[in-house]
Amino acid sequence: MTQPRTASTFAPPVMEARRWLEGVDHPGDRPLLNVSQAAPVDPPPENLRAAMAQMIVEDPTSHIYGPVLGLPALRQEVAARWSDAYGAAITEEKVAITSGCNQAFAASIASLCSDGDEVIIPTPYYFNHAMWLDMSGVKTVPLKTGDNSIPISSDAEALITPKTRAIALVSPNNPCGVEYPADTVLAFFKLAQAHGIALIIDETYRDFDSREGAPHPLFTQQDWDATLIHLYSFSKAYRLTGHRVGAVVAAPGRLREMEKFLDTVTICPNQLGQRAALWGMQHLSDWVAGERLEILDRRAAIADNMPKLEAKGWELLGCGAYFAYMKHPFDLSSADLAPRLVKDAGILLLPGTMFVPDSDPSGAQQLRVAFANIDRSGIAKLFDRLVAFIP
Incomplete structure (x- = not known):
């Protein structure tokens, strides 16, 4: 029997990642940092x-x-x-x-x-x-x-x-x-x-x-x-x-x-x-220009905080728009690391395995951070949690 077209591809990654939140409690002093989705959660101005x-x-x-x-x-x-x-x-x-x-x-x-x-x-x-x-x-x-x-x-x-x-x-x-x-x-x-x-x-x-x-x-x-x-x-x-x-x-x-x-x-x-x-x-050219400056500041915040992770063996492979793409130093696939970060660090992000074919091993060492909804202060907290994380 032939399979339907939908069976030829993988599950939607963002929806898959959201399932990792099920049954996980986030204490008040360590709320979830959601850097999984590249879309603003705030409504229009x-x-x-x-x-x-x-x-x-x-x-x-x-x-x-x-x-x-x-x-x-x-x-x-x-x-x-x-x-x-x-x-x-x-x-x-x-x-x-x-x-x-x-x-x-x-x-x-x-x-x-x-x-x-x-x-x-x-x-x-x-x-x-x-x-x-x-x-x-x-x-x-x-x-x-x-x-x-x-x-x-x-x-x-x-x-x-x-x-x-x-x-x-x-x-x-x-x-x-x-x-x-x-x-x-x-x-x-x-x-x-x-x-x-x-x-x-x-x-x-x-x-x-x-x-x-x-x-x-x-x-x-x-x-x-x-x-x-x-x-x-x-x-x-x-x-x-x-x-x-x-x-x-x-x-x-x-x-x-x-x-x-x-x-x-x-x-x-x-x-x-x-x-x-x-x-x-x-009507919103000036407002969009301001949004651009905010995103560029968040990009700068990634660069400002990256030395803390680099000292732990991390690498920044790319940064811009809404994204920072990183290589982690752990002897653990990102597919397993990402759910662990939800439970142990209160961070929801996407593993590099979601961005490459199954035959490409590079994704196992990579992670995507989407900073559309996390400001400079939140980025500093994100990096502090990643620095402290021990798998």
Whole structure:
């Protein structure tokens, strides 16, 4: 008997990790430090919530079906903002709105791949990308990265076969946090272009990039839309996680293929979420800039505290956006270490085994810390607990 598509992949890692909390008590003087999930738990800022409440009451169209590819005003705003941010000329017809960035990736793969096709993704990878490829009957081809967690295009070229349909990058990276240099991203674009495959680049965390200006020149390349599929999420910048709003920028023909997928899954993106994203883009630039500075300060706090762990044999493999990716010194797999940290240190984080294939032993020595919901003071407490931990 054949198995269903869902049986071809692993359990959702964040949900799996939450089960480690069952039956574990956390004393008042040592509350749980949850650094497992890369999403803000706070609601949108109050002025955005007020605007959303007004939309619910006064805008009847926020409750009904809309265009499959998204609210025209939001598509126009994205096109204008991206044109300005990347020094390019991007038009509304090359923008679609999706129900979160995960759906943008899923729609992209649906428009590119068939059973048995291949997609190259750097490891450690974002696990939901690997899960969707598994359930789509598409082979995940892992591209190992070195100690700096940055992939090399020549290594990817050696993995390309007649079945390769795309290379997928995430920058700033999840889980490693590293910001891919512009030259690296451009090299991957040229590689994909030369081989007639797509380059998918997920920039969910671009609002928290430490660099000023455009992080890459891809939108200024000739015929960029014949190769590039660009993904984005409004969830992180505006705390709209529960409203599921993302975006994809690609060739109009590619978006028409994605429309078939989107129409059969959600019919249209969340109407209230889209309007909230549009309001946020038009009114919250200063607020988002402040959020970026806070995240950059937390990144700095990781660097400030890291010497304490390094003295114990830990290594920092990458840090940026919402993430610090670490190598631990223990003779214990991270798959076993992570549940122990819940019980013995009051820390919930994810093991590196969740970010690599089972055949890759490197994950056993690695851990991901997501600091979206822990400030500088909390980071200091986190490091103190890790320093004191003895397995």
